Amino acid sequence: MEELHQDISDVILTEEEIREVVSRVGAEISADYAGKNPLIVAVLRGAFIFTADLMRAITVPCSVDFMAVSSYGDSVKSSGVVRIVKDLDTKVEGRHVIIAEDILDSGLTLSYLIKLLRARRPASIEVATFAVKDIQGKEPAIEPRYVGTHVPNEFIVGYGLDYAERYRNLPYIGVLKPEAYV
Numbered sequence: 001m002e003e004l005h006q007d008i009s010d011v012i013l014t015e016e017e018i019r020e021v022v023s024r025v026g027a028e029i030s031a032d033y034a035g036k037n038p039l040i041v042a043v044l045r046g047a048f049i050f051t052a053d054l055m056r057a058i059t060v061p062c063s064v065d066f067m068a069v070s071s072y073g074d075s076v077k078s079s080g081v082v083r084i085v086k087d088l089d090t091k092v093e094g095r096h097v098i099i100a101e102d103i104l105d106s107g108l109t110l111s112y113l114i115k116l117l118r119a120r121r122p123a124s125i126e127v128a129t130f131a132v133k134d135i136q137g138k139e140p141a142i143e144p145r146y147v148g149t150h151v152p153n154e155f156i157v158g159y160g161l162d163y164a165e166r167y168r169n170l171p172y173i174g175v176l177k178p179e180a181y182v
């Protein structure tokens, strides 16, 4: 882990802070979905760690399935053009769907996913995002029902978030040192 730590300049959220955020979101969802058996749709790969923690913070019956999307272009900026790499195995029709996402930046990825899943006629569809990036004067393309926390407009890694597929295993969220970009 030391090898990873030394590439981080600032810690944005500690493990303890992450735990508090996730348990609060889990409690909100548990209250809203009593008796509804929601289907949690985790957006791979970034959301897999948040989803695992979130599910354990949800106290009502729920199920999980996974979708993988990949945006074209470079790994630091979202292009908004999304390709489905892995689709759900679960039927969405009539289900209460909660899309779990790691971070909402432009919102273009989620806006595409929502459109796609809506066409499958779920009973309802909402978004639970661990973080929303605060961008001055810019509203994200979608409005998530559940927001864990707000983060500054910087490229962050850890807790599932990667740079070039690295740092997902950092247990906290931090900012990469400029020299860590290759």
Ligand code: IMP
Binding pocket: 046, 078, 080, 101, 102, 103, 104, 105, 106, 107, 108, 109, 110, 133, 154, 155, 156, 157, 161, 162, 163
């Ligand atoms: P959006 O379509 O602009 O909302 O981009 C969302 C996706 O971009 C997330 O699911 C992440 O995979 C990725 N992303 C956005 N910001 C960051 C970041 O700061 N670190 C790592 N990945 C990010």
Ligand code: MG
Binding pocket: 044, 045, 046, 047, 102
């Ligand atoms: Mg991602």
